[in-house]
Amino acid sequence: MMKRDRSSRAGGGRARMPAARPRATDDPVAAGLRRLWADLESEPVPDSFLDLLDRIDAAREEGGGGDAGETGSHDGGSATAEAAAARRP
Amino acid sequence: MTVLVQSAAAAEPAAPAVPGPRATAGGTPRRPAADQAFRAELLAIIPPLRAFARGLAGNRDLADDLAQEALAKAWAARASYTPGTNFRAWMFRILRNHFYSLHARSKRQVAWDPDAAERLLVSAPTQGSERGIADIRRGLATLPAEQREALMLLEAGFAWEEISTVMDCPLGTVKSRITRGRRALARYLDGPADGTIRKSG
Numbered sequence: 359m360m361k362r363d364r365s366s367r368a369g370g371g372r373a374r375m376p377a378a379r380p381r382a383t384d385d386p387v388a389a390g391l392r393r394l395w396a397d398l399e400s401e402p403v404p405d406s407f408l409d410l411l412d413r414i415d416a417a418r419e420e421g422g423g424g425d426a427g428e429t430g431s432h433d434g435g436s437a438t439a440e441a442a443a444a445r446r447p
Numbered sequence: 448m449t450v451l452v453q454s455a456a457a458a459e460p461a462a463p464a465v466p467g468p469r470a471t472a473g474g475t476p477r478r479p480a481a482d483q484a485f486r487a488e489l490l491a492i493i494p495p496l497r498a499f500a501r502g503l504a505g506n507r508d509l510a511d512d513l514a515q516e517a518l519a520k521a522w523a524a525r526a527s528y529t530p531g532t533n534f535r536a537w538m539f540r541i542l543r544n545h546f547y548s549l550h551a552r553s554k555r556q557v558a559w560d561p562d563a564a565e566r567l568l569v570s571a572p573t574q575g576s577e578r579g580i581a582d583i584r585r586g587l588a589t590l591p592a593e594q595r596e597a598l599m600l601l602e603a604g605f606a607w608e609e610i611s612t613v614m615d616c617p618l619g620t621v622k623s624r625i626t627r628g629r630r631a632l633a634r635y636l637d638g639p640a641d642g643t644i645r646k647s648g
Binding site: 386387388389390391392393394395397398399400401403404406407410411414415418 | 479482483486489490493494495497498501502511514515518519522579580582583584586587598599602603629632633636
């Protein structure tokens, strides 16, 4: 699922077999990180996440498309500013 | 501009660029198709977003709260996202900013807070790939947060340039964090700290 960047990371995705280069599985750090990530990413998604999307759906059906998903009580107003800051320059 | 977001193609045809800065603010109805596409993006990004949140917070409950709040923020701010641009980087950056703003507000130290289950895992004799993951987790816990983040983002499939966007730092800094993080992890895995359980049958 998350493999899309492997080729570019490996330097262009050429179909060269890793003859001289040590294989990734030989590197315990690379292999460990990859396994850890796969492990975390494959965890089943808790229902609470789907509930959140349900609230979004409900808001959409009401037509207003309001901020139904805003679960945090802390200053929802900063969400837009924060996201705006998150835009690529 | 990077085009790593595969699902962007799906969002593209139905969702022309949002014209106004805040389509919902003045009561202007947003296009349902655009919202639908945005929701699909949110749904698809949940697993990697949770994984990254875990890398930031360590603890599963904290990480899930963090991820949900970030998703809610993203939904609230969807008008500021331009369809077809890098949704993953946009979303991960919201999560990261949210994480650090929470910590700044609570004046707490940004700390890795492992699950109880994970702490158990540390002492339990595990084996095979499971043990490898436990070792890496403990190793990551010893790293400075910015190195841990950079390594996780790389694992998430981001290119280095995208990582510099998400982490809001220069490319050279990203490279150095990744290099130092990997080196420290390698030292940790080689180190004598856990020598007693390194041997597995």
